[in-house]
Amino acid sequence: xxxxxxxxxxxxxxxxxxxxxxxxxxxxxxxxxxxxxxxxxxxxxxxxxxxxxxxxxxxxxxxxxxxxxxxxxxxxxxxxxxxxxxxxxxxxxxxxxxxxxxxxxxxxxxxxxxxxxxxxxxxxxxxxxxxxxxxxxxxxxxxxxxxxxxxxxxxxxxxxxxxxxxxxxxxxxxxxxxxxxxxxxxxxxxxxxxxxxxxxxxxxxxxxxxxxxxxxxxxxxxxxxxxxxxxxxx
Amino acid sequence: xxxxxxxxxxxxxxxxxxxxxxxxxxxxxxxxxxxxxxxxxxxxxxxxxxxxxxxxxxxxxxxxxxxxxxxxxxxxxxxxxxxxxxxxxxxxxxxxxxxxxxxxxxxxxxxxxxxxxxxxxxxxxxxxxxxxxxxxxxxxxxxxxxxxxxxxxxxxxxxxxxxxxxxxxxxxxxxxxxxxxxxxxxxxxxxxxxxxxxxxxxxxxxxxxxxxxxxxxxxxxxxxxxxxxxxxxxxxxxxxxxxxxxxxxxxxxxxxxxxxxxxxxxxxxxxxxxx
Amino acid sequence: xxxxxxxxxxxxxxxxxxxxxxxxxxxxxxxxxxxxxxxxxxxxxxxxxxxxxxxxxxxxxxxxxxxxxxxxxxxxxxxxxxxxxxxxxxxxxxxxxxxxxxxxxxxxxxxxxxxxxxxxxxxxxxxxxxxxxxxxxxxxxxxxxxxxxxxxxxxxxxxxxxxxxxxxxxxxxxxxxxxxxxxxxxxxxxxxxxxxxxxxxxxxxxxxxxxxxxxxxxxxxxxxxxxxxxxxxxxxx
Numbered sequence: 001x002x003x004x005x006x007x008x009x010x011x012x013x014x015x016x017x018x019x020x021x022x023x024x025x026x027x028x029x030x031x032x033x034x035x036x037x038x039x040x041x042x043x044x045x046x047x048x049x050x051x052x053x054x055x056x057x058x059x060x061x062x063x064x065x066x067x068x069x070x071x072x073x074x075x076x077x078x079x080x081x082x083x084x085x086x087x088x089x090x091x092x093x094x095x096x097x098x099x100x101x102x103x104x105x106x107x108x109x110x111x112x113x114x115x116x117x118x119x120x121x122x123x124x125x126x127x128x129x130x131x132x133x134x135x136x137x138x139x140x141x142x143x144x145x146x147x148x149x150x151x152x153x154x155x156x157x158x159x160x161x162x163x164x165x166x167x168x169x170x171x172x173x174x175x176x177x178x179x180x181x182x183x184x185x186x187x188x189x190x191x192x193x194x195x196x197x198x199x200x201x202x203x204x205x206x207x208x209x210x211x212x213x214x215x216x217x218x219x220x221x222x223x224x225x226x227x228x229x230x231x232x233x234x
Numbered sequence: 235x236x237x238x239x240x241x242x243x244x245x246x247x248x249x250x251x252x253x254x255x256x257x258x259x260x261x262x263x264x265x266x267x268x269x270x271x272x273x274x275x276x277x278x279x280x281x282x283x284x285x286x287x288x289x290x291x292x293x294x295x296x297x298x299x300x301x302x303x304x305x306x307x308x309x310x311x312x313x314x315x316x317x318x319x320x321x322x323x324x325x326x327x328x329x330x331x332x333x334x335x336x337x338x339x340x341x342x343x344x345x346x347x348x349x350x351x352x353x354x355x356x357x358x359x360x361x362x363x364x365x366x367x368x369x370x371x372x373x374x375x376x377x378x379x380x381x382x383x384x385x386x387x388x389x390x391x392x393x394x395x396x397x398x399x400x401x402x403x404x405x406x407x408x409x410x411x412x413x414x415x416x417x418x419x420x421x422x423x424x425x426x427x428x429x430x431x432x433x434x435x436x437x438x439x440x441x442x443x444x445x446x447x448x449x450x451x452x453x454x455x456x457x458x459x460x461x462x463x464x465x466x467x468x469x470x471x472x473x474x475x476x477x478x479x480x481x482x483x484x485x486x487x488x489x490x491x492x493x494x495x496x497x498x499x500x501x502x503x504x505x506x507x508x509x
Numbered sequence: 510x511x512x513x514x515x516x517x518x519x520x521x522x523x524x525x526x527x528x529x530x531x532x533x534x535x536x537x538x539x540x541x542x543x544x545x546x547x548x549x550x551x552x553x554x555x556x557x558x559x560x561x562x563x564x565x566x567x568x569x570x571x572x573x574x575x576x577x578x579x580x581x582x583x584x585x586x587x588x589x590x591x592x593x594x595x596x597x598x599x600x601x602x603x604x605x606x607x608x609x610x611x612x613x614x615x616x617x618x619x620x621x622x623x624x625x626x627x628x629x630x631x632x633x634x635x636x637x638x639x640x641x642x643x644x645x646x647x648x649x650x651x652x653x654x655x656x657x658x659x660x661x662x663x664x665x666x667x668x669x670x671x672x673x674x675x676x677x678x679x680x681x682x683x684x685x686x687x688x689x690x691x692x693x694x695x696x697x698x699x700x701x702x703x704x705x706x707x708x709x710x711x712x713x714x715x716x717x718x719x720x721x722x723x724x725x726x727x728x729x730x731x732x733x734x735x736x737x738x739x740x741x742x743x744x745x746x
Contacts, residue, residue: 309596414706439708
């Protein structure tokens, strides 16, 4: 279980962000492009190290042992140039859990079983991202990061992945994600962190946030989003 | 992973070793030879006969006489067969060689274009012919590689009292290559050159070059054979090397050298003094 | 000069005659160069990958050194190896001068920098692509090196072929350390040099055509293999 303390003090990109995350919920970072949401995710996962400040997980400094209990899905999934199954077994081997039935079970869960022997490079965008999810799940993480993992995906893939995320969360896994899709945010998020120009400007429970955003940038952002949505619908 | 690499490296070394092994077996000597004896085909003709009779294989490294002697001074060879009399004597005097044996001779010739712009055809005096070539500034292709032929050419220039290297790059061109490559250049540039008769007769790309000057005493070209001194280089196969030398200067070797002909012409004339 | 059609005819009749000497020379060329490339791949690829992935002081100097070594003339390598393995050299006791082993050594030294340098580039590019993913999964360094080498297999095959090309084509190094000894260390290129210096330009050119044909056959074999490779390798594991 994670009691997460985050205290980042960066130069310009991330500006004195302090926050605490609690287990078993879906925390969602939102904000305009370039606000630093993805950077925050990478900092939390230890892909970047803070230039100032410190990040601790359950009171301990983030190290490889801790990171092995986390997994991340990126916006653009990176595949190895081999079969779907081989991509998955590569991860399974890393965590010493390489049994054929485990791999096939995972592929089943992301509806890729029939593609197991196909080269991963030939998959569609949605299929790739599903494979990336399977790879993340293969780690059996306690914390799952998703960095705009569902942008530009086909609706069935999005639905499937959303279901998997909720399922993980119900199993007690902490989910930390970045998303642009307001509908999706409302469907999934327990709590919202609103990031603007490298600063954390608002933190609220999801319903509260949408009903009554406190900070000015968040109000502006929600307005523009809903406005553009109506604009496109007409 | 490192274990895999280690295994592969060991395998590779083993493989190379395996390739290496059979080649090192059997009796053989390394002969550092001047190119003329090898390129003219004499050694190809003579060595199989020797190998059949004695069971000793001869590995021929054909380089210029100068380099052959230097390689032998490094200990990289058992016997040398060269034509650079002064250097040979020095090689023996300095203790690198055991003893120099006369084995055969032929002669150098001055070759040039058929039109003979320097007008040296039929001249008796090689040095005088050189002088004429220099004065007419027609291309002259020198080996320029410290080989036996090159040394002989330089001594002719000395006799003529000239230093052609001052015109190096103009009419005097140093190829820095083998006899054959030098002839190839002369064919293309209509130049003059000095060649040993053996290489010339067996050479296949003569173009319209011809022998213009020959038969002069100064053009005498003796070949010597020397065993590399085992006192300097203990690994030298003195016994097998001496067998080869004895055979070359003996009745059989001398007869084979005499028999060797290209286009009906003798290329080398045996002149061993032993036996 | 002999005209080119004659040369071509000579080349074909050389091959068809199944001349033993020619076969021997071709076989030795292949044996020497393939072995040299094999060794160079074993050393150069992990080395290039390690340099590509590593971040250490002096990395740029190593990269620069490899790149510069790619252009080194074979003769210089030949002289260097000669001075090492000559009886008067520090490694004279190995007794490998004027043997194929010395030729393999020289070609190995000649092409390892090429393979290491090109591998470094391939791996560096691939690493940029995979770095975050690997970091996220805490992939150990040696596994990362192996996986990236495997990822870049098509490019690396081309790299190995470039090495083989240089090894098979060079004459300067092998003629010095091999001595061009008949039936022992005579390879295609030294045979060509020899025939040129004998003035038999037609035969030299014909041998050149045979060498070119060898190179064509090897390259098309590799290309055929490569086109089949992804699916095969992909399904195996």
